[in-house]
Amino acid sequence: MSSLEAAAGYKPSRTLPIWAEVKRQASRRRTQLALGFMVVLPLIVLGAFEFGNTGGGDDDGDGGGAFSSIADLATSGGLNFALFCLAVSAGFLLVVVVALFFGDTVASEASWGSLRYLLAIPVPRARLLGVKLTVAGLYSLLALFTLVGTGLLIGTLRYGWGPLGSSIAAELPPAEGLLRLLGIVAYLAATLLVVAGLAFLLSVLTDAALGAVGGAVMLCILSNILNEIEALGDLRKLLPTYYNDAWRGLLSTPIQTDELAQGTISAIVYATIFWGLAFYRFTRKDITS
Amino acid sequence: MSALTDRLRLTRRRVIPAVAAAVVLAAAAVWAVRPAPESWTTEDLRLAGEGGVELDARFYLPADRDGKVPAILLAHGFGGSKDSVRDEAESLAEQGYAVLAYTARGFGRSTGQIHLDSPDHEVKDAQRLLDWLATRSEVTTDSAGDPRVAAVGGSYGGALALLLAGQDQRVDAIVPSITWNDLGRSLVPGGVFKKAWAGYFFGSGSADLSALAALTGGGGGPEREGPAPDVDPACGRFAEDVCKAYLQMATTGIPDETTLALLSRSSPASVLSKIKAPTLLVQGAVDSLFPLSEADANAKGIAAAGTPVKVAWFTGGHDGGEGPANDSDRVEFLTLQWLDHYLKGEGDTPSDDFTWSRVAGFSATSRDLATNGYSAEAYPGIAGTGTTDVAVTGPAQPIANPPNGNPGAISSMPGLTSRLSSLLSGGVAIDVPGQHANFSSAPLTGAIDVAGSPTVRLRVASPTGEAVVFVKLYDVDPNGAATLSAGLVAPVRLTGLPADVTQAQPVTVTLPAIVRQIEAGHTIRITVATTDQAFLSPATPAVYTVAVESALTLPTLAGTPIGDPGNLWWLALAGVVGVILLGLLLLLVIRRIRHRRRDVTVIEEHADTPLVVKGLRKAYSDGFVAVQEISFTVQRGQVVGLLGPNGAGKTTTLRVLMGLTQPTAGEIFVFGHRLVPGAPILSRVGALVEGPGFLPHLSGYENLKAYWQATGRPWADARFEEALEIAGLGDSVHRKTRKYSHGMRQRLAIAQAMLGLPELLVLDEPTDGLDPPQIAEMRRVLQRYATDGRAVLVSSHLLAEVEQTCTHAVVVNKGRIVASGPVDDIVGDSPSVQLDVSDVPAATRILEELGVRSVKPEGPSGLIVDMNGTPRSELVASLVGAGIGVDRLVPRRRLEDAFLSLVGDNSRGSGDR
Structure with missing residues (x-):
């Protein structure tokens, strides 16, 4: 008995099962609030549109409307409503939510002091990060799909199921439009990898959850600000948020894909670097929390 | 380190x-x-032009040239100067050309007047510049006075390049872009004056006046024929004949003989047959000033003379700008290829293939349209390689021409370089109701790739026998949104018309060449309008009747996509993902190999020992040494106390023990297995290190459950009930831990450490926060725990606690072991006692008689006595018997003094544990 390498039933690869981590996070108020807000936001947007419409009559129905902006088209159908919800969230809300899921996950365990007990189980450090990363990713995807799903549902209930109007090209039939919308969701998910990578790295480097989440959001804002400075020229292409708007290419006919690919490359490379650094650091550092 | x-x-x-x-x-x-070292040098010059005109010029020379280099004469567009071609000049200089950029006469700081690329003025200026280039020692010459030179320029500069090549055979190659073939036809297409563009340029030639006045205010040279203060305000810097021609044309809308003659002299059309310099013609498809047909005419004329000519189209022009990046890249590539071959003799002869581009979608980062390049084997002209006929229908309709053409339809916005998206997929174009007739097709069954000039047959009736109409082709999407591709219209002036449309003879109208894919499901609409704000239409009101013959002929062109960059990026993406996956795989393999090779040997002599610590040392990166050297052993059945003041290194030792911290030196064995961070053997160790750590939003019970789930071990092994009993939290176990008191958390943490009844239990200050009854209970629990071959390691800074709880003790101070062994040995009774007596000298005497080893006085009434085996009762009896009062007798313990002094010295400010 005494020469056993580990306690009975212990296997490194079975420690901290994904499902256990999902439950750890699910019971947290911030997870519930973040996901809840993804449901509430489309409702607020709907309310805002309804409020704005009570005064005047319905001014839809002019033929040239197909070329107006995403906001003007938001009430033209469920697809457009969901698209609008995505478009208004992409720049900041989704960044914050993803930074929250990825930035909070390790740092909060460190600040509670529970991280050292997980490591003493022992959950191998790489496995701990891997599971944390996977679960944060799952929650981020869940948030994204909750937002789109809710937008699609209440948009369709209120404005009906119709073609996806685009500010750039002609209307897309509903089936095609839904595919495009899913494509946009996929691309947004890819660009959010940058935030995910950054927040996760900071989460590993600091014991303060707020520092990790806030730091990631702030660096994203910094990148956005630099992106506005045209004097930087081609240098801006190196900014992690440079390609964030490329999803609009999915609204044009035919689809403009090269920037989608460039944006995805940029996001994947950044995420790989950040995650790589996170793993490198975490598997070597002294846990002092 | x-x-x-x-x-x-x-x-x-x-x-x-x-x-x-x-x-x-x-x-x-x-x-x-960072500023890159410039790879060229510049020289600002004032060179002599024809007739005493002074030309402002800048000469660029490649810095690292090797011997002589060919030259490029770089001319600017209308209203520009040598500075407006600076970027192009620099990039050509970088490619190893001597570049002479100059400001044409009548512009910028050059003197003289604008003669519209007249062969007698501007073209002769350029010839003087060629003379000058031939004198430069840096420039390659073909023979004396004949430099190896190409003329490059856009618009006004492009026409100059063509006219120069037609007038001076020294030119070895030309690259004219977005320029005209026949200026008369460009400004008065179909006999209708293009007033917006003409006015825009006339304005820009005049507007230069004030700037120039400021410039020459300091006193111009006597030979300057340039604007004197008394310059005619109506003509600005235009030469008198040019000015007159403009005024005549703009007033009547129909150029007279003189005007036509002047425009003709300024048109390359007249010299095309004399051009021997290989010509690369670049023309924009979004250009309502010089449409694709101008380049087509130039190409045909030059090719007829047997001179090599190549044509390329791009999505841009006077309306659309330089186009998307891939278009400007392609044009730059073609230009360099052309120059390199015909000037430097480098590279193969450029092939005859023809390249163009078409809208491919919307680029979100440039917020405008993106295009794809296509190529075909040969230039097809503007008639396409094939045609598709589309039937357009509609009854004959009356349309009104408003007086003075107002209100007028809008097709393009001359002079405002617009976003491509508004020109190619937007709704700039507006028709005025009552002033236009529509003739629509059925929705297309398949997409048509139009590239060239569509033709349509029109019948028009007018009560005056004359009519000016504007014919446009709209691409109408299924929602009815119509796009006038590139804002191009065909103005037509018709004369000799009958009053009744049934008697009208059909006339064929050639629409401007467009490049556009009209998608399936879209309809094509031919609109015939009476007005257009860009043109001068008749001032007299009239009502025409128009009808369109059924067949609309669309020229089509099939091409091979030029390496679609989009696909390349997807390939790159696949590559990146592949590399990352490969790297990940490699890492996993390396980890697996390392895992296999890791030291799994069991040290047999320690195999049954729960814990062996050997020579442990931990120095932090800031230089602080928390643990100097610590070695101890925990055997089965023992409760070992790690005793020391705060900062002695206890917690650091335990942290290393839990795999949280890497030791600097030394090794730890748990049951003979070497302990490293994350070693599986840790699963046989239960721990409480540095206080509890719980998820605050879960109850105590849920926390324990979550912890056990994280171990991944079978539920039954947890021994949950026993642990809960130890915690003794009662119903509070279902409250959230954030509401727990410190003691409750502490007990829960001890319970958590005991989950699964690990064979080695490591507890850091376990009684911290507990009240005395709980402490007593905890002692019993720990002592019970260490049966059945289990062992407990407890750290504490309280001597009494270790003494009462532990079987063995390890005393550490300042990172070193001070003493270790069974508690009885260390902290048990020592042979000496401390006595407080009423009479110290008498007591001393009596005690010495008893045969004790030593008696030392301590304080006024105290004595320290080494008993040497004498029972304490005997000692007290002797003293009392001798009538000496004994106030107090305290057995002394061996380490007590030493330890208390340690704690007293070190409990403050000893730094990070």
């Missing part, structure tokens, strides 16, 4: 990583935008 590593670690600890990242980013930015 070297000093360097020390410093690095120090930095890493202190500087917020985000700041480090920002610094790296900033450094990268500075590095990237």
Whole structure:
């Protein structure tokens, strides 16, 4: 008995099962609030549109409307409503939510002091990060799909199921439009990898959850600000948020894909670097929390 | 550890990583935008033109040229100067050409008047510049006075290049872009004056006046024929004949003989047959000033003379600008290929293939349209390689011509370089109701790739026998949104018309050449309008009747996509993902190999020992040594106390023991297995280190459950009930831990450490926060726990606690072991006692008679007595018997004094544990 390498039933690869981590996070108020807000936001947007419409009559129905902006088209159908919800969230809300899921996950365990007990189980450090990363990713995807799903549902209930109007090209039939919308969701998910990578790295480097989440959001804002400075020229292409708007290419006919690919490359490379650094650091550092 | 590593670690600890990242980013930015050493030199010159005109010029020379280099004469567009072609000049100089950029006469700082690329003025100026180039020692010459030179330019400069090549055989190649063939036809297409463009350019030639007045205010040279203060305000810097021609044309709308003659002299059309210099013609498809048909006419004329000519179209022009990046890249590539071959003799002869581009979608980053390039084997002209006929229908309709053409339809916005998206997929074009007739097709069954000039047959009736109409082709999407591709219209002036449309003879109208894919499901609409704000239409009101013959002929062109960059990026993406996956796989393989090779040998002699610590040392990166050297052993059945003041290194030792911290030196064996961070053997150890750590939003019960789930071990092994009993939290176990008191958390943490009844239990200050009854209970629990071959290691800074709980003790101070062994040996009774007596000298005497080893006085009434085996009762009896009062007798313990002094000395400010 005494020469056993580990306690009975212990296997490194079975420690901290994904499902256990999902439950750890699910019971947290911030997870519930973040996901809840993804449901509430489309409702607020709907309310805002309804409020704005009570005064005047319905001014839809002019033929040239197909070329107006995403906001003007938001009430033209469920697809457009969901698209609008995505478009208004992409720049900041989704960044914050993803930074929250990825930035909070390790740092909060460190600040509670529970991280050292997980490591003493022992959950191998790489496995701990891997599971944390996977679960944060799952929650981020869940948030994204909750937002789109809710937008699609209440948009369709209120404005009906119709073609996806685009500010750039002609209307897309509903089936095609839904595919495009899913494509946009996929691309947004890819660009959010940058935030995910950054927040996760900071989460590993600091014991303060707020520092990790806030730091990631702030660096994203910094990148956005630099992106506005045209004097930087081609240098801006190196900014992690440079390609964030490329999803609009999915609204044009035919689809403009090269920037989608460039944006995805940029996001994947950044995420790989950040995650790589996170793993490198975490598997070597002294846990002092 | 070297000093360097020390410093690095120090930095890493202190500087917020985000700041480090920002610094790296900033450094990268500075590095990237640092001024690159220029690879060319410049020389600002004032060169003599024809007739005493002074030309403002800048001569660029490649810095690293090897011997003589060919030259390029770079001419600017209308209203520009040598500075407006600076970027192009620099990039050509970088490619190893001597570039002479100059300001044409009548513009910028050059003197003289604008003669519209007249062969007698501007073209002769350029010839003088060729003479000058031939005198430069840096420039390659073909023979004396004949430099190896190409003329390059756009619009006004492009026409100059063509006219120069037609007038001077010294020119070896030309690259004219977005320029005209026949200026008369360009400004008065179909006999209708293009007033918006003409006015825009006339204005820009005049507007230069004030700037020039300021420039020459300091006193121009006597030979300057340039604007004197008394310059005619109506003509600005235009030469008198040019000015007159404009005024005549703009007033009547129909150019007279003189005007036509002047425009004709300024048109390359007349000299095309004399051009021997190989010509690359670049023309824009979004250009309502010089449409594709102008380049087509130039190409045909030059080719007829047997001169090599190549044509390329791009999505841009006077309306659309330089076009998307891939278009300007393609044009730059073709230009260099052309120049390199015909000037430097480098590279194969450029092939005859024809390249163009078509809208491919919307680029979100440039917020405008993106295009794809296509190529065909040969230039097809503007009639396409094939045609598709589309039937358009509609009854004959009356349309009104309003007086003075107002209100007028809008097709393009001359002079305002617009976004491509508004010109190619937007709704700039507006028709005025009552002034236009529509003739629509059925929705297309398949997409048509139009490239060239569509033709349509029109019948028009007018009560005056004359009519000016504007014919347009709209691409109408299924929602009814109509796009006038590139804002191009065909103006037509018709005469000799009948009053009744049934008697009208059909006339064929050639629409401007467009490049556009009209998608399936879209309809094509031919609109015939009476007005257009860009043109001068008749002032007299009239009502025409128009009808369109059924067949609309669309020229089509099939091409091969030029390496679609989009696909390349997807390939690159696949590559990146592949590389990352490969790297990940490699890492996993390496980890697996390392895992296999890791030291799994069991040290047999320790195999049954729960814990062996050997020579443990931990130095932190800031130089603080928390643990100097600690070695001890925990055997089965023992409760070992790690005793020491705060800061002695107890917690650091335990942290290393839990795999949280890497030791600097030394090794730890748990049941003979070497302990490293994350070693599986840790699963046989239960721990409470540095206080409890719970998820505050879960109850105590849920926390224990979550913890056990994280171990991945079978539920039954947890021994949950026993642990809960030890915690003794009662119903509070279902409250959230954030509401727990310190003691409750402590008990829950001990329970958590005991989950699964690990064979070695490591507890850091377990009684911290517990009240005395709980402490007593905890002692019993720990002593019970250490039966059945289990062992417990407890750290504490309280001597009494160790004494009462532990079987063995290890006393540490300042990172070193001071004493170790069974508690009885260490903290048991020592042979001496402390006595407080009423009479010290008498007591001393009596005690010495009893045969004790030593008696030392301590204080006014105290004595320290080494008993040497004499029972304490005997000692007290003797003293009392001798009438000496005994106030107090305290057995002394061996380590007590030493330990208490340690704690007293070290409990403050001893730093990080």
